Amino acid sequence: MSVHLRLTEAAAEDIRDLDPQHSKAYIDFDHKIRQNKNHGSLRFKALSGHKNLYSARVGGDYRALMVHAGNDTYVVVAVQPRSTVYERLERGLRFEVNHVTGQFETIEPEVARRLAEQAAPARPERDPQPKQETVPGVLDGFTDDELSKLGVSRALLPAIRDVKDDSGLVTLADALPPHTADVLMNLATGMSIDEVMENITDPARPDDPVDPADMAAAVERTTSITTSDLALQAIHRQDFAKWRMFLHPSQNKLVTKNYRGPARVSGGPGTGKTVVALHRTARLAREHASGTPILLTSFNVGLAKHLKRQLGELLTTEEMKRVEVVNIDSLAMRIAKERGIIDTSARPLDDTEAKRWWQTAMDEAGDREFGPDFCHEEWTEVVCGNIIDSRDGYLRVRRAGRSHRLSRPQRVRFWKVCERFTARLEEEKRFTYPWLSARTAVSLNGDSTASRPRYRHVLVDEAQDMSAAQWRLLRALVPERENDMFIAGDSHQRIYGAPLALGPLGINIVGRSTRLTLSYRTTQEILQAAIAMVSGESFDDLDNGVDHLTGYRSVRYGPAPNLIGAATRKDELAAVVEEIRAWTNEGVDPSAIAICTPTKTPLEEIRDHLTGVGIATVPVQDGTKGDGVRLSTMHGLKGLEFERIVIAGVGAAEFPRPFVRQRRTDPAEHRRLMRKERSLLFVAASRARDALSVTWTGKPCEFLEPLL
Numbered sequence: 001m002s003v004h005l006r007l008t009e010a011a012a013e014d015i016r017d018l019d020p021q022h023s024k025a026y027i028d029f030d031h032k033i034r035q036n037k038n039h040g041s042l043r044f045k046a047l048s049g050h051k052n053l054y055s056a057r058v059g060g061d062y063r064a065l066m067v068h069a070g071n072d073t074y075v076v077v078a079v080q081p082r083s084t085v086y087e088r089l090e091r092g093l094r095f096e097v098n099h100v101t102g103q104f105e106t107i108e109p110e111v112a113r114r115l116a117e118q119a120a121p122a123r124p125e126r127d128p129q130p131k132q133e134t135v136p137g138v139l140d141g142f143t144d145d146e147l148s149k150l151g152v153s154r155a156l157l158p159a160i161r162d163v164k165d166d167s168g169l170v171t172l173a174d175a176l177p178p179h180t181a182d183v184l185m186n187l188a189t190g191m192s193i194d195e196v197m198e199n200i201t202d203p204a205r206p207d208d209p210v211d212p213a214d215m216a217a218a219v220e221r222t223t224s225i226t227t228s229d230l231a232l233q234a235i236h237r238q239d240f241a242k243w244r245m246f247l248h249p250s251q252n253k254l255v256t257k258n259y260r261g262p263a264r265v266s267g268g269p270g271t272g273k274t275v276v277a278l279h280r281t282a283r284l285a286r287e288h289a290s291g292t293p294i295l296l297t298s299f300n301v302g303l304a305k306h307l308k309r310q311l312g313e314l315l316t317t318e319e320m321k322r323v324e325v326v327n328i329d330s331l332a333m334r335i336a337k338e339r340g341i342i343d344t345s346a347r348p349l350d351d352t353e354a355k356r357w358w359q360t361a362m363d364e365a366g367d368r369e370f371g372p373d374f375c376h377e378e379w380t381e382v383v384c385g386n387i388i389d390s391r392d393g394y395l396r397v398r399r400a401g402r403s404h405r406l407s408r409p410q411r412v413r414f415w416k417v418c419e420r421f422t423a424r425l426e427e428e429k430r431f432t433y434p435w436l437s438a439r440t441a442v443s444l445n446g447d448s449t450a451s452r453p454r455y456r457h458v459l460v461d462e463a464q465d466m467s468a469a470q471w472r473l474l475r476a477l478v479p480e481r482e483n484d485m486f487i488a489g490d491s492h493q494r495i496y497g498a499p500l501a502l503g504p505l506g507i508n509i510v511g512r513s514t515r516l517t518l519s520y521r522t523t524q525e526i527l528q529a530a531i532a533m534v535s536g537e538s539f540d541d542l543d544n545g546v547d548h549l550t551g552y553r554s555v556r557y558g559p560a561p562n563l564i565g566a567a568t569r570k571d572e573l574a575a576v577v578e579e580i581r582a583w584t585n586e587g588v589d590p591s592a593i594a595i596c597t598p599t600k601t602p603l604e605e606i607r608d609h610l611t612g613v614g615i616a617t618v619p620v621q622d623g624t625k626g627d628g629v630r631l632s633t634m635h636g637l638k639g640l641e642f643e644r645i646v647i648a649g650v651g652a653a654e655f656p657r658p659f660v661r662q663r664r665t666d667p668a669e670h671r672r673l674m675r676k677e678r679s680l681l682f683v684a685a686s687r688a689r690d691a692l693s694v695t696w697t698g699k700p701c702e703f704l705e706p707l708l
């Protein structure tokens with residue numbers, strides 16, 4: 001008579017909203033019903049006239065409404081006052097297996113219809129009774145059969161037909177099953193039936209055939225249903241981070257699917273790529289209790305720390321031991337030291353220092369043709385990326401992706417400069433990270449006896465910024481096999497690396513790429529502004545194709561970004577202060593606000609000014625420590641998110657940054673750098689959850705033009 005209890009997302013929300021007394025009562029209820037559903041105080045009973053539906057007393061007049069999902073499994077679908085539960089049932093509340101996705105769905109046709117009616121555009125006053133047919137429905141272009149084939153329940157069609165505009169659809173979406181909302185939103189934003197079928201419906205189909213009468217199978221498939229254990233833990237900790245309990249079906253598929261080789265997930269900012277990578281890592285860690293560890297890696301130390309913290313919320317301490325979470329450069333350095341590739345005292349050479357060294361190498365070689373920026377990029381992308389260690393190798397290599405052609409004599413000259421640079425690295429026991437990754441990959445690949453394979457699975461976040469040499473290292477760390485690599489990234493957010501194709505690096509993702517389109521982070525207004533900032537540019541898909549943001553959207557709405565042009569720097573600083581004060585007066589926690597600028601100097605100016613007017617600030621890299629508004633360069637916001645963001649200092653004189661403007665004489669290189677600058681602004685803007693303000697002095701930067 002013991003019961004296995006599950007919980008829908010809606011029921012979890014009901015529980016979260018309970019007052020402390022009923023919350024405690026729910027924990028008692030959960031405990032009792034699991035042991036014996038017929039315990040007298042529970043008044044457990046089947047509801048007549050409703051197939052598979054049961055009710056039980058939680059405490060006071062609160063009832064748990066449950067769906068029987070075979071054997072001893074019950075799914076709690078609502079925890080509400082008795083009168084509310086019965087009223088909803090009378091109005092047609094029911095639970096179905098979706099005929100296409102096979103997922104468990106809550107259908108409330110009357111609620112949907114009411115919402116659709118409420119959201120209908122107001123009638124003009126002088127025309128109180130216009131003819132009905134004068135306002136077309138937003139989905140009139142699609143037949144009932146077409147919508148049904150895409151996975152929309154026929155019970156919801158009358159409500160859907162009542163929707164007259166996009167904002168009505170957004171209102172209605174709250175009352176729709178997630179798949180239905182997804183299909184309709186995509187159709188409304190201009191996707192064709194075929195595109196929705198390919199991008200939304202087909203990926204949501206289960207591998208096994210759908211039986212609309214098989215509730216047990218549906219519950220197993222449904223990601224918006226969790227085990228009540230996890231929910232109870234969350235209740236105890238008052239912690240309802242939804243991403244840990246409920247994934248969107250499109251996200252869950254990426255977590256559970258087994259791939260025959262490397263797979264990639266792309267998608268705009270905030271679509272849950274990191275969440276998917278985390279859940280997939282957790283799933284793999286749970287499946288493999290012992291043996292070779294799993295690697296979860298990202299671009300920099302801060303991001304890796306963030307991943308580790310979040311993974312710790314999904315796994316037990318024991319399970320965490322099966323996963324190594326480390327940024328790619330630290331990993332390369334550790335393995336390189338272990339294998340004696342570099343001395344334990346060797347130190348990295350950062351980009352600025354490296355460029356000075358290139359200048360010296362050119363001076364010594366008497367060659368002024370190339371310039372330190374060119375040399376450093378050529379070295380990173382071509383020499384390290386292709387693991388070249390000889391003049392002949394360099395003379396032969398295909399310099400894919402580089403904007404300049406080099407003649408043979410030019411290559412010979414560059415190699416001379418390069419030899420001086422590498423000799424100095426050796427002499428002074430220094431290294432650049434791409435060089436280190438390349439050398440480590442060579443060492444691992446050439447060693448058949450060493451402790452290979454190092455990892456069972458490798459998962460990579462922020463993949464767009466990894467360099468070719470880093471991919472070679474990652475490839476060397478995991479043998480080619482099922483589920484070997486999982487790659488999450490968005491080329492629109494590339495602010496460090498260069499475009500590349502993974503195939504030639506031994507990572508074949510063809511046919512194993514998926515795109516997420518629903519943003520959980522930003523509002524539709526911020527998202528559209530961010531998209532406008534990168535409009536007109538083309539982005540690669542790591543596979544010799546083009547990436548795009550078609551169908552990328554949010555279901556949240558909010559204020560339009562606040563665009564503030566100031567005549568003087570003093571006025572701009574005053575505008576920043578005004579924004580921060582307005583937000584904190586609304587009750588926003590200062591630590592949920594970030595201010596970013598293109599470079600460090602204006603940030604320091606803002607910091608000093610805010611301190612002067614009594615607003616505390618904290619550098620973003622200090623993580624969760626301290627009260628105060630977070631300050632960062634745009635680069636420092638990579639991978640993070642804040643409730644509200646001010647992007648300051650984006651006047652035409654400051655952004656794109658001056659060094660990019662100086663490269664105008666070299667059109668190909670200039671284009672490449674401009675794309676990165678656009679991406680930088682895109683990254684900064686898309687970190688904001690609820691509100692975004694952009695400030696500048698004088699003329700605004702050209703990337704803001706589509707917004708003005």
Ligand SMILES: Nc1ncnc2c1ncn2[C@@H]1O[C@H](COP(=O)(O)OP(=O)(O)OP(=O)(O)O)[C@@H](O)[C@H]1O
Binds near residue numbers: 243251
């Ligand atoms: N299924 C979900 N339910 C609720 N929240 C979610 C879900 N998936 C993602 N989120 C939330 O959306 C936000 C963005 O998620 P995440 O960081 O994984 O996106 P991303 O695609 O990696 O973003 P970016 O590319 O901008 O770094 C986070 O706050 C995350 O908790």
